Amino acid sequence: MIYFTQKVLKDLKGNLFLNAVTVASTALSVLIFSAFALFFVNVGALANRWVEDARIMVYLNPDAEAETIARLGEAIKSIPDVRGLEFVPREAALQRFRAQLGSQGSLLDGIAENPLPDAYEVLVKVRSWSWDRIGPVAGKIGAMDGVDEVEYGQEWMGRFVNILNLLRLTLYGMGGLFFMGTVFFVANTIRLVLYSRREEIEIMRLVGASENFIKYPIYAQSLFLGMIGGILGLGILFQLYRLLEANVANTMSSSFFEIRFLPVEIAAAVFSGSLLVGWLGCYISLRKFLRS
Amino acid sequence: MIYFTQKVLKDLKGNLFLNAVTVASTALSVLIFSAFALFFVNVGALANRWVEDARIMVYLNPDAEAETIARLGEAIKSIPDVRGLEFVPREAALQRFRAQLGSQGSLLDGIAENPLPDAYEVLVKVRSWSWDRIGPVAGKIGAMDGVDEVEYGQEWMGRFVNILNLLRLTLYGMGGLFFMGTVFFVANTIRLVLYSRREEIEIMRLVGASENFIKYPIYAQSLFLGMIGGILGLGILFQLYRLLEANVANTMSSSFFEIRFLPVEIAAAVFSGSLLVGWLGCYISLRKFLRS
Amino acid sequence: MTAYGSQSAIIQMYRVAKRYGAKSALTDISLDIADNEFLFLSGPSGAGKTTLLKLLYLGETASEGQIIVDGLNLSRISRKRVPFLRRKFGIIFQDYKLIPTKNVYDNIALVVEAVGVERRSIKKMVNSLLRTVQMEDRSRAFPPSLSGGEQQRVAVARAIAGNPKIIVADEPTGSLDADSARVIMGLLKLYHRRGATVIIATHDTALIRQTGGRVILLNDGYLEVSTVIPKLRP
Amino acid sequence: MTAYGSQSAIIQMYRVAKRYGAKSALTDISLDIADNEFLFLSGPSGAGKTTLLKLLYLGETASEGQIIVDGLNLSRISRKRVPFLRRKFGIIFQDYKLIPTKNVYDNIALVVEAVGVERRSIKKMVNSLLRTVQMEDRSRAFPPSLSGGEQQRVAVARAIAGNPKIIVADEPTGSLDADSARVIMGLLKLYHRRGATVIIATHDTALIRQTGGRVILLNDGYLEVSTVIPKLRP
């Protein structure tokens, strides 16, 4: 094992320039890809925080009886996608409305009688990418006994969610591109390393070395390069993240928008990805090479 | 000239694999970078369309005279960043308010007297990245004679703009990364091409070829590769864009969110960039090479 | 078939031809090489000497005909078994084919390791080989920094490193002065006495006379003469 | 200083030494080479023949001493002028140094073009050169697909392509049979008659006797003998 590591290190030293390029390429690819993932994770989290606030207001029939109202509450609760509901009596509703109007709250001073109905406020299990689910839920509730009207900000939320989804689509597309790019670049750099070693490989084969004897050190080298690249890329991203975080903490007044680093699983996946890419680049290139 | 082109093409044929890798790298880099630019351009346009809708409501003193109001209008108009204003009489304001309340408009039926003041609606020359400018304008107006109160959705717009700005910051950062990445990758691939030709270069020098005689074909080749890569990358992006556009046109109900392709200037810049990168990669590598 | 009889032949070629595109490098070669023979392959530049040697270790595949090496039919051998075939050979290439990025020691150690020698004895073995070709003081040097003759001597050391059954030497003394050439030829003779079959491609008739042996004369791809030349008394 | 007198010397070396790290390749070499001389450089493998030639065309720079080539002081020459120096030379490298990715024709055309020959006459010139070394039928082949001797002949053609003042030949017949060697030596003689200075590094004493000329004998980096050997009557 020690012997093997020594051999790998020796190989690396033998072709320092190309190996440095491979590591730098991998690191940069990992950096770009994971920067992208970081961005995505944070935008996604933000969108979800917004959408989770979405709720359906269920206005009740003014002449519904207490019993009907209670039964209705149970019925709503039993809808699978509903994650909570709260009864809002008409007085509380007026209070809220006044608060919302803010400086124009005085408008309501002249009102003789509270025209607002009792209501249920329903929280729905919905994420930004499953916004469509809220429609059917609202429809179901709207058809229930004792319900006068259902409202859930269809229009502006729908528009917002549509944009978010388009954003997500674009980001997925770009993510795919980046991933392809990463694999392509790293695989190619490794291929170029092999290309520069083709004389050596050819000679080894001529003097009777078996395919495995030739392959193993090359695989080891590629994996090693992938590993170093992955560690470097993620390390640099983490430093950048810390920088950005410090900046954001300074400039943004509201702590409402906090950014997070990549979850461990994603970081681990990116890292394994860099190993995989090293291996894959090696595998593809070697196949081409050893066939000829 | 024809002779020269022939020579370049011959050189390219001589090392098909490496040249294909260079072109593919450049194309992919250009693709990624310009996909990014495309995304950025569209998000930016969207943000601006939203922010442009921003307006300051200037509520007037109930006892202000017609003359004061008119003078005030002139004064507001003369503020540099103001791009328009409209007088909103109190009756119209109530009408609007009722429309905004929608189904709850009936609330206002019980009101004895219209409590709303006359107002000016002021449009401000503001873009998403210069949102800060709206504060001073509002402050200036607020201090004027005959003004009771000024309102411009400070809180939610501010928050929205803050997020947009963070997004922009991140995107700039990522754009910088991508650009660096592109230059790095392309330069390195060209360097590897040279690396694979170092024997040839060394021999040419030994038989007495001048530096320029060696350099010019290599520059020509690099520029040519950069050009092909740039054309390919932009071409692919355009195809992807058309695909996406067709999809969006199908799935998005509102035509409010239309996507656009890169403006000609940016496409041209990206293309020149790919040439520049080819040249730069060549320049750096040759310097290293010819020195030794 | 030659007079040598196929039962003791380690290499048999029957109606072998090799074409590179339109160019015929070898035509209709039938030749038996006996086990433990000391054979010269001669002929002018471009006659096909190197090509013939390449066919033996599958550096190239024949366009026509049959080749059997130590019981292996080369037209039937599987890709996996090619290294097995090649390990029967020790090859001194005309252009040496040293790995330029590895030093002299590693160039030889690699072969020694590839043929499966125990790791502990590699060092001793490589150093003794380098001593034999008088290159022990250059063992850390890289091939591009060696003189032509020094490279050739390293190539010789590598060829005999695996203790091969068949030694194939393509112009093994082309870059060597008379003294060094004598050392190398002595080495090949030594391995011949120890039981190896030795095939030497050369256009140097002086070299042939110096040791004597059967000579195969190629010309423009045809086998022209097969004759035995006696050792010249000095 | 030798007996040749410096006024007619095209190359003057004075107390030249070359070290590679700790290794001394040449020590205290003083040598004048007259214009239009036909000179052999001999000595065993590793004696420093190739190194001495490299110093002349600045393939390496001397560690010590002065070298003057056709009026140029090599220790003072600027980087820009090195190609100018090299174009005085036609070099046959020991390892040929053909460009493997260009075919035979282009390998030679490149030199012809680099020395500034008019584009129209290149084709005729290259073809005539290839005819001279009997390689015109292989002009579209790539060097790796040539036999050793064929590569050497292309290298010779390239060396004389620029019509150089000084021809430097490192083991120019090492891979050639006697006949081809005679052709090449005849060629070098021809250019010598036309006025070129010819320097041939070789360890082949038969070759030296065949044409005769002054012989410089190197041994382990020292200049041991400078003597004139007469042409052997066949």
Ligand SMILES: Nc1ncnc2c1ncn2[C@@H]1O[C@H](COP(=O)(O)OP(=O)(O)OP(=O)(O)O)[C@@H](O)[C@H]1O
């Ligand atoms: N890969 C190849 N492609 C095309 N032609 C080839 C190839 N290899 C060899 N040849 C041609 O086949 C002929 C025989 O070549 P070979 O190398 O066997 O000659 P040789 O006898 O070894 O000559 P030398 O003494 O010069 O080394 C030559 O004309 C050569 O150009």
Ligand SMILES: Nc1ncnc2c1ncn2[C@@H]1O[C@H](COP(=O)(O)OP(=O)(O)OP(=O)(O)O)[C@@H](O)[C@H]1O
């Ligand atoms: N770049 C280098 N680095 C280190 N040592 C070198 C280098 N080039 C040559 N040498 C050493 O200098 C000595 C002289 O080498 P040179 O090539 O001049 O020998 P030569 O006389 O041409 O031998 P041959 O006949 O074998 O070609 C050799 O021992 C060689 O190993």
Ligand SMILES: [Mg+2]
């Ligand atoms: Mg040969």
Ligand SMILES: [Mg+2]
């Ligand atoms: Mg030499």
